Amino acid sequence: MAPHQWRVKPALPAVKLLGAAALIALVAAFGRRDPVQWVLVVVAGLGLAAWGFRDLIHPVRLAADITGVTVAVGFAGRRHLPWSRIERIRVDRRARRGIRSELLEIDAGESLHLFGAPELGAAPEDVARALQQLSEQSQGAVDRDHQ
The missing domain is CATH 2.30.29 (PH-domain like)
Incomplete structure (x- = not known):
C-alpha cells in the first residue's frame, strides 16, 4: 500500500517568511537608534525565517x-x-x-x-x-x- 502523507499547508512558509521580512522592515523604518530593538527583531526575524525555511525544505x-x-x-x-x-x-x-x-x-x-x-x-x-x-x-x- 502506498504511504499516506500529510504536509504543511503551502501558504504557511510564505506567511512566515513575509512576517520575518516585515519585522525587519518595521525596525528599519522606525527603530534606527535603539540597538536593543534591532537585536530583538533580528533574532525574532531569523527565528521566523528559519521556521519558514524548515517548512519549505521539510514539508x-x-x-x-x-x-x-x-x-x-x-x-x-x-x-x-x-x-x-x-x-x-x-x-x-x-x-x-x-x-x-x-x-x-x-x-x-x-x-x-x-x-x-x-x-x-x-x-x-x-x-x-x-x-x-x-x-x-x-x-x-x-x-x-x-x-
Whole structure:
C-alpha cells in the first residue's frame, strides 16, 4: 500500500517568511537608534525565517503506511514509529476564550507527537481516522502472518 502523507499547508512558509521580512522592515523604518530593538527583531526575524525555511525544505510532517508512522522531529529529522509502539491516536479539542483548537495526538509511550491542521494540511479528525484504518490493516496483516 502506498504511504499516506500529510504536509504543511503551502501558504504557511510564505506567511512566515513575509512576517520575518516585515519585522525587519518595521525596525528599519522606525527603530534606527535603539540597538536593543534591532537585536530583538533580528533574532525574532531569523527565528521566523528559519521556521519558514524548515517548512519549505521539510514539508511532510506525518507519513503512515502498513508498517507504522513517520513523524517529523527537530528541525528536519524524522522518526519511524511501528504500529506496535503506538499506544493511542486521538484528537484533542479545546476551546479557550472563544478560540477552538484541535490537535492530533500520537502517543508512543515515551513520546507524544502533536499536530495541528496547518501542519497536516487536513483536519486532525480526518487524519486520525486514516491512521486508525491503517493501524487496523496492519493488525490484520500481522494476524494473517501468524495463522
